[in-house]
Amino acid sequence: MNARLRYRDMHTENGNIAKTVAVVTATAILCCIVPMIGIALRNSAIATTRETGVLQALSTWPEYLYDCSTVLAYLFSTVGCIVLVAILAAIDLRITDSRRTVFRDVVVSAAPIVYVTGVKWLVERPRPITSVGSGLLPGDPSFPSGHTAAAVIVSVMMILTVRNLARKRFPDNETNKRRVFLRRAVLGAVALVFAVACSRLLLGLHYPTDVMVSATICPLISYAVWCVWQINAR
Known part of the structure; x- marks a missing residue:
C-alpha cells in the first residue's frame, strides 16, 4: 500500500512538473512574440487607421459610460493599484495569518507589471489621436495597456x-463548495478586467490591441509564476 501511494505521489509530482514546464515555455514564447506584435502594430498605418476608427465610433456612446470609465482610470492607476493590492494583502493576512503566503500572493499577482513596463518602453507605440487633450492621459507609451495590467494584478x-478564504471556510471534504466559491471569484475577476479594458477604449486612451494583449499575457505570466512557486514549495 505504501509503495502504491509513493508511486501515485511520484506520478502526480511528475505531472505537475511537466505542466509547469509547458506553461512556463508557452508563456516565455508569447512574451517574446508580444514585442514583435507591438512593433508591427506601431509601424502599420492600416492597423492604426482601423483601430482609430473603432475608438471614434465608441466616442459616441452615452456620457455616463465615460464617467464610469473616468472612475476606473483613477482606481486602476499606479497609485490606485498599489492601494487596492495593499488592502487585499491585509485581508489575505487576516485570513491566513501567514506573511509568507501573502508575500507569495503579492509576487504572483504583481509579476506582470515588470514585463508590461519593459515592453511599453521597448515598443514605444504612440497613444491614439483620440487621446489628445485628455487630462487622464498617462505619460507612458500605449502598448500594452498598463491600466488593464493593473486590473489583472488586482483580480489575481x-x-x-x-x-485562501475558501480553504479556511470549507474543510477538505467540501471541495465542491470551494470550487463554486472560487469560480464566482474568477467570474468577478474576468468581469473586472473586461470593464477596465473597455473603459480604456471608451476614453480613447488605448488602441483595442493594447488592451487585448495586456488582458491575455498578464494572467499567463501570473499563472506561470504560480506554477513555478508551487513546484519549489513542495
Whole structure:
C-alpha cells in the first residue's frame, strides 16, 4: 500500500512538473512574440487607421459610460493599484495569518507589471489621436495597456485571497463548495478586467490591441509564476 501511494505521489509530482514546464515555455514564447506584435502594430498605418476608427465610433456612446470609465482610470492607476493590492494583502493576512503566503500572493499577482513596463518602453507605440487633450492621459507609451495590467494584478490578488478564504471556510471534504466559491471569484475577476479594458477604449486612451494583449499575457505570466512557486514549495 505504501509503495502504491509513493508511486501515485511520484506520478502526480511528475505531472505537475511537466505542466509547469509547458506553461512556463508557452508563456516565455508569447512574451517574446508580444514585442514583435507591438512593433508591427506601431509601424502599420492600416492597423492604426482601423483601430482609430473603432475608438471614434465608441466616442459616441452615452456620457455616463465615460464617467464610469473616468472612475476606473483613477482606481486602476499606479497609485490606485498599489492601494487596492495593499488592502487585499491585509485581508489575505487576516485570513491566513501567514506573511509568507501573502508575500507569495503579492509576487504572483504583481509579476506582470515588470514585463508590461519593459515592453511599453521597448515598443514605444504612440497613444491614439483620440487621446489628445485628455487630462487622464498617462505619460507612458500605449502598448500594452498598463491600466488593464493593473486590473489583472488586482483580480489575481482577489482570486488568491478568495482561494485562501475558501480553504479556511470549507474543510477538505467540501471541495465542491470551494470550487463554486472560487469560480464566482474568477467570474468577478474576468468581469473586472473586461470593464477596465473597455473603459480604456471608451476614453480613447488605448488602441483595442493594447488592451487585448495586456488582458491575455498578464494572467499567463501570473499563472506561470504560480506554477513555478508551487513546484519549489513542495
